[in-house]
Amino acid sequence: MKIVLVTNIVPPYRQAAYGMLACLARARDPYGEFHVICTHHHEPQRSWPILTGEFTQTILPGAKIPLGENRTIAINFGLERALDHAWPDILILAGFGAAQWQAHLHARKHNIPTIVQFDGWAGSDAAYQNPLRNYIRHRMIAYARNCIAAGENGYDWFIHFGKAGTDTLIAPIPPSFTSPDHQPDFDDRPIDLLWCGRPTLSKGFDTFLEIASQLHRNGTAKNIRVVGANHHDGIADRLSSMGLSAVTKLVENVTPLNLPALYQQAKLCLLPSLNDAYGVTVIEAIACGSVALASNRVGCARDVLGSTEILPCKILPAWIDVATRLLRDQATWQKTQTAQHSRITRNNPAHHAETLWQACLMATRRTEAA
Numbered sequence: 001m002k003i004v005l006v007t008n009i010v011p012p013y014r015q016a017a018y019g020m021l022a023c024l025a026r027a028r029d030p031y032g033e034f035h036v037i038c039t040h041h042h043e044p045q046r047s048w049p050i051l052t053g054e055f056t057q058t059i060l061p062g063a064k065i066p067l068g069e070n071r072t073i074a075i076n077f078g079l080e081r082a083l084d085h086a087w088p089d090i091l092i093l094a095g096f097g098a099a100q101w102q103a104h105l106h107a108r109k110h111n112i113p114t115i116v117q118f119d120g121w122a123g124s125d126a127a128y129q130n131p132l133r134n135y136i137r138h139r140m141i142a143y144a145r146n147c148i149a150a151g152e153n154g155y156d157w158f159i160h161f162g163k164a165g166t167d168t169l170i171a172p173i174p175p176s177f178t179s180p181d182h183q184p185d186f187d188d189r190p191i192d193l194l195w196c197g198r199p200t201l202s203k204g205f206d207t208f209l210e211i212a213s214q215l216h217r218n219g220t221a222k223n224i225r226v227v228g229a230n231h232h233d234g235i236a237d238r239l240s241s242m243g244l245s246a247v248t249k250l251v252e253n254v255t256p257l258n259l260p261a262l263y264q265q266a267k268l269c270l271l272p273s274l275n276d277a278y279g280v281t282v283i284e285a286i287a288c289g290s291v292a293l294a295s296n297r298v299g300c301a302r303d304v305l306g307s308t309e310i311l312p313c314k315i316l317p318a319w320i321d322v323a324t325r326l327l328r329d330q331a332t333w334q335k336t337q338t339a340q341h342s343r344i345t346r347n348n349p350a351h352h353a354e355t356l357w358q359a360c361l362m363a364t365r366r367t368e369a370a
Helices: 012-028 079-086 098-110 122-128 131-143 152-160 205-217 235-241 256-263 280-287 316-328 330-342 349-369
Strands: 002-007 033-038 056-059 062-068 071-076 090-094 114-118 146-149 168-170 191-196 224-227 248-251 266-271 291-295
Touching (some): 002 012, 002 079, 002 098, 012 349, 033 079, 071 098, 079 098, 090 098, 090 349, 098 114, 098 131, 114 152, 114 349, 122 152, 146 152, 146 349, 152 168, 168 349, 191 205, 191 256, 191 280, 224 256, 235 248, 256 266, 256 280, 266 280, 266 316, 280 330, 291 316, 291 330, 316 330
Parallel strands (some): 114 146, 146 168, 191 224, 191 266, 224 248, 266 291
Antiparallel strands (some): 062 071
16 A cells, blocks of 8 residues: 655654554555655654654645744645555545645545544634635545544544545654653752743733733742753843743754753743644653643543543633642642553553554555445
8 A cells, every 4th residue: 555645744753653654564465555645744843853754754845835933834845746656545635734624625625534633622723614615624534535633623623524534544643752761750850840841822921921920929939940942032131021031941943852951850841822723742751751731722631631631721810829839749640640640541552553553554544445
């Protein structure tokens, strides 16, 4: 089976899964392969390298139009040529960009079954609604043999768009690294609060600083770490004005391999995001034994957090109360850590690859039966 996936980039949290999927394709068929076609060389505001592995990869040339933060529109060239060269048995369309729409039209023209994969959900998608996007999505989803969501919210989103539940699978996103075996205890985690990611308004960084400031003033947060911040973008001045300079260390972007050492030092990792399709930070923090708190606008929150750990975006007293209780009560922290860790057992590359593979098999069987 020749499987081709069209996406923007290969992120670190999917590299291992894609390699495993390539091995599954080759194991079934000596001519089997898994090939990724990317529309971008990199993602804005990320320091990720171009990643490959057991799978092969084509990066399309083209122009990029920035839309702010880490969003761009890619105008690519050569997709038809790449698809004609690969001649896939199955096309996986990850997202709904211009290249994915072009690949969808190619698939219809050549009667190639498609699978639509989308990590978002209704809450994360609300800011980007327009009639054209809705038309494209309805058409791509209707033609797709199967759909793959990242979590329960995404599953519901596909159902809303008219896909049958039996045709929609869930492939939770793995961490960007191999989960460490060792989980330090509460007393061995010197960092009280951790921020990890882009320090932007949509990610809730302003809210994080307000939470950190109040927790510091009430004597709860004495060691704060901000990972992913540029020392020259004014954050140091903001920390100073909020009285956080002495207790906060800024760390610029680090590679995925260096993330576990940071997560393992933290008691709490906060993601008060205003708009987050999935929230890989939550999964990575839990994988390293940190306790995660996330807003109700984070896609994975419903799947892996308890109800008391999912908080309204900007209702600061709720965040202060829960964070204070966890930082002052080691038994509650330990109980929460154990519960969260038990909910991410499917967030691993092997499960992700197997789900993609099962979707391909389902699509193939439906095509043969038609």
